[in-house]
Amino acid sequence: MSTADESTSPATADAGRTVRPQAGASPVDGEEEGPETGRDAIIRAARRAFTLKPYAEVTMRGIAAAAGVSPSLIVKRFGTKEALFNTVVDFRPAATELFTAPLPDLGRHLVLTMIDLRDRLHGDPLLRVVFSLGIEDERTLLRARFREQVTDRLAGLLTGPDARLRAELVAGQLLGLGATLSLHRPDGATAQTRAERLADLYAPGIQHLVDGG
Amino acid sequence: MSTADESTSPATADAGRTVRPQAGASPVDGEEEGPETGRDAIIRAARRAFTLKPYAEVTMRGIAAAAGVSPSLIVKRFGTKEALFNTVVDFRPAATELFTAPLPDLGRHLVLTMIDLRDRLHGDPLLRVVFSLGIEDERTLLRARFREQVTDRLAGLLTGPDARLRAELVAGQLLGLGATLSLHRPDGATAQTRAERLADLYAPGIQHLVDGG
Numbered sequence: 573m574s575t576a577d578e579s580t581s582p583a584t585a586d587a588g589r590t591v592r593p594q595a596g597a598s599p600v601d602g603e604e605e606g607p608e609t610g611r612d613a614i615i616r617a618a619r620r621a622f623t624l625k626p627y628a629e630v631t632m633r634g635i636a637a638a639a640g641v642s643p644s645l646i647v648k649r650f651g652t653k654e655a656l657f658n659t660v661v662d663f664r665p666a667a668t669e670l671f672t673a674p675l676p677d678l679g680r681h682l683v684l685t686m687i688d689l690r691d692r693l694h695g696d697p698l699l700r701v702v703f704s705l706g707i708e709d710e711r712t713l714l715r716a717r718f719r720e721q722v723t724d725r726l727a728g729l730l731t732g733p734d735a736r737l738r739a740e741l742v743a744g745q746l747l748g749l750g751a752t753l754s755l756h757r758p759d760g761a762t763a764q765t766r767a768e769r770l771a772d773l774y775a776p777g778i779q780h781l782v783d784g785g
Numbered sequence: 786m787s788t789a790d791e792s793t794s795p796a797t798a799d800a801g802r803t804v805r806p807q808a809g810a811s812p813v814d815g816e817e818e819g820p821e822t823g824r825d826a827i828i829r830a831a832r833r834a835f836t837l838k839p840y841a842e843v844t845m846r847g848i849a850a851a852a853g854v855s856p857s858l859i860v861k862r863f864g865t866k867e868a869l870f871n872t873v874v875d876f877r878p879a880a881t882e883l884f885t886a887p888l889p890d891l892g893r894h895l896v897l898t899m900i901d902l903r904d905r906l907h908g909d910p911l912l913r914v915v916f917s918l919g920i921e922d923e924r925t926l927l928r929a930r931f932r933e934q935v936t937d938r939l940a941g942l943l944t945g946p947d948a949r950l951r952a953e954l955v956a957g958q959l960l961g962l963g964a965t966l967s968l969h970r971p972d973g974a975t976a977q978t979r980a981e982r983l984a985d986l987y988a989p990g991i992q993h994l995v996d997g998g
Contacts, residue, residue, distance in 0.1 A: 702964045737974035748961020751915045761950035773998040777990015785986040
């Protein structure tokens with residue numbers, strides 16, 4: 573399977589898109605489209621900044637410049653930097669969709685929901701937390717948020733021994749699914765396979781962990 | 786499980802270390818430590834640059850500045866920018882260790898080898914390819930390299946239908962394992978669990994894909 577043509581393929585845009593519309597953006601939390609010009613640009617710029625820079629280095633001024641708006645507009649709409657972080661880095665809407673299924677069906681539900689969320693969001697709802705590991709600085713807030721909103725929440729749903737351990741491994745499988753779908757687009761086998769078939773293959777390993785390992 | 790103390794914990798250093806010593810560095814390819822002062826610094830700086838910037842934006846001058854050496858020293862030791870890229874972004878040593886096992890044992894071997902490689906390298910041998918998805922630019926060379934050296938190679942080893950599809954999903958599980966181990970360090974359950982137990986839990990899902998799904 574050739575990858576030589578990737579530089580001119582939609583894969584480039586896909587890699588970018590995974591940073592833009594994410595859980596917490598319109599399709600997930602019901603945020604309305606409309607007259608709030610600049611709001612989406614602010615959210616995108618803020619999400620990108622909080623993913624790729626240490627929290628302490630993120631400035632409202634920098635986000636404003638990237639979004640093409642004034643810093644005062646951001647403060648007016650979102651409040652403090654902390655409030656803005658809490659708005660744009662929020663895994664809870666995705667976690668709610670992912671984890672709402674009976675435990676005996678959860679493996680398959682997770683795979684199908686992850687693929688559906690990625691389609692709707694034009695990006696991965698969780699993968700940004702892995703991007704945040706790639707730079708030599710602390711990204712502690714982003715990681716702590718993931719642990720609280722994804723791993724801890726899943727651990728609380730699982731029954732049986734080692735629930736926390738199994739939740740961490742399930743979180744890994746979800747991150748890995750998103751990673752491989754993004755890496756192998758657009759001409760990869762996963763990108764060209766129906767969601768139901770991907771679930772047939774990938775869900776049993778997740779369900780094994782959900783059931784108790 | 787508290788994450789509040791993470792900013793002063795080794796997790797911070799871990800997030801950084803995942804970018805530094807990697808497959809292709811000393812512990813894997815037999816590169817010798819010794820009188821070549823600056824060589825490791827150049828490799829680290831180059832690996833970081835090629836992971837976090839588009840290939841076209843990486844300059845020998847920038848790598849030299851980050852490594853604290855002269856650009857001419859890099860050219861003397863590594864040759865052209867392309868040659869340097871080929872030296873520092875090389876998943877083959879890790880892939881060789883990961884994929885050298887009989888197929889019926891491959892799932893468990895992959896988990897144990899991944900954990901062992903991460904320990905020896907003080908970082909993950911594959912995860913950088915996911916970091917490369919996090920920035921809005923093409924990272925086509927890095928991704929193409931991963932697909933050739935990891936996914937294609939594994940696909941060639943698997944037997945049965947949909948080998949390429951299953952290889953992509955196994956690659957995802959490996960990336961997910963590394964991601965969750967890094968994200969949940971140092972106080973996470975995975976970080977505090979023996980490798981054999983992690984293999985008991987995580988390997989069956991991989992082996993399911995190796996066996997044919």
